[in-house]
Amino acid sequence: MTGPAAPPPDGFVPVLRLGGVLLVTLQGDLYDTAAERLRQDIGRTVSDSAVTGVVIDLSGVEIVDSFMGRVLSDIAAMTRLLAAQTVVSGMRPAVAITLVELGLTLPGLRTALNTEEAMNLLGAGVAELPRPAGARRERP
Numbered sequence: 001m002t003g004p005a006a007p008p009p010d011g012f013v014p015v016l017r018l019g020g021v022l023l024v025t026l027q028g029d030l031y032d033t034a035a036e037r038l039r040q041d042i043g044r045t046v047s048d049s050a051v052t053g054v055v056i057d058l059s060g061v062e063i064v065d066s067f068m069g070r071v072l073s074d075i076a077a078m079t080r081l082l083a084a085q086t087v088v089s090g091m092r093p094a095v096a097i098t099l100v101e102l103g104l105t106l107p108g109l110r111t112a113l114n115t116e117e118a119m120n121l122l123g124a125g126v127a128e129l130p131r132p133a134g135a136r137r138e139r140p
Contacts, residue, residue, distance in 0.1 A: 013038045015045055021053040021124045022046065023115070027060035035071045042075055046082045053122035054079050057115050059090025069104040076108035085110065089118035 013034060016023045022045055024038065042054060056072065076086040089112040099106065112118035 013041075015041050017045070017049060017051065018119075019124050020051050021055055021119060021122055022051050023055050023057065025057040025060065029063070030061070030068060032067055035068055039071050039075055039078070043078050043082070046079050046084050052084050053124060054084055054086045055112075055115060055118040055122065056086065056088045057090045057118075058088055058092070058095060059114075061095060062092065064095050064098055066102050066104065069099050069102055069106065072109060073104065073106045076106065080108050085122060087112050087118040087121050089113065089115045 013024060013026060013030065015038075022042065024042065030038070045051070046054065054075065056075070072088065079086045086108065087110045088106075091111060110118075110121055112121055
């Protein structure tokens with residue numbers, strides 16, 4: 001049995017582009033400097049690549065604090081100003097409870113139970129994602 005995944009040593013959080021959506025998967029605790037870097041990276045990437053959505057997967061996060069809540073809110077506000085939407089997926093009940101107890105309403109953030117549902121909310125369902133050459137697409 002393994003414990004929660006630790007973040008990379010330098011605090012780097014990968015931001016992957018899947019079609020017109022950025023996918024950010026947070027694993028373990030995200031320290032303030034890494035959260036600030038993530039906010040800047042997402043803003044720069046949304047601006048430079050004209051994506052229409054950002055999915056932030058929190059399924060690997062067990063706790064959040066007020067700073068992280070504010071970072072999520074800031075990312076949603078920033079992406080909205082850059083003509084993109086933000087969806088947070090995979091939020092654990094304890095994280096949701098903490099955000100409510102902190103009084104954070106997170107305007108502009110949409111939520112989804114998992115990443116697939118988040119992609120569907122953004123209109124970028126799994127079936128619509130780019131496939132490698134020669135890959136077969138399943139029929140509905």
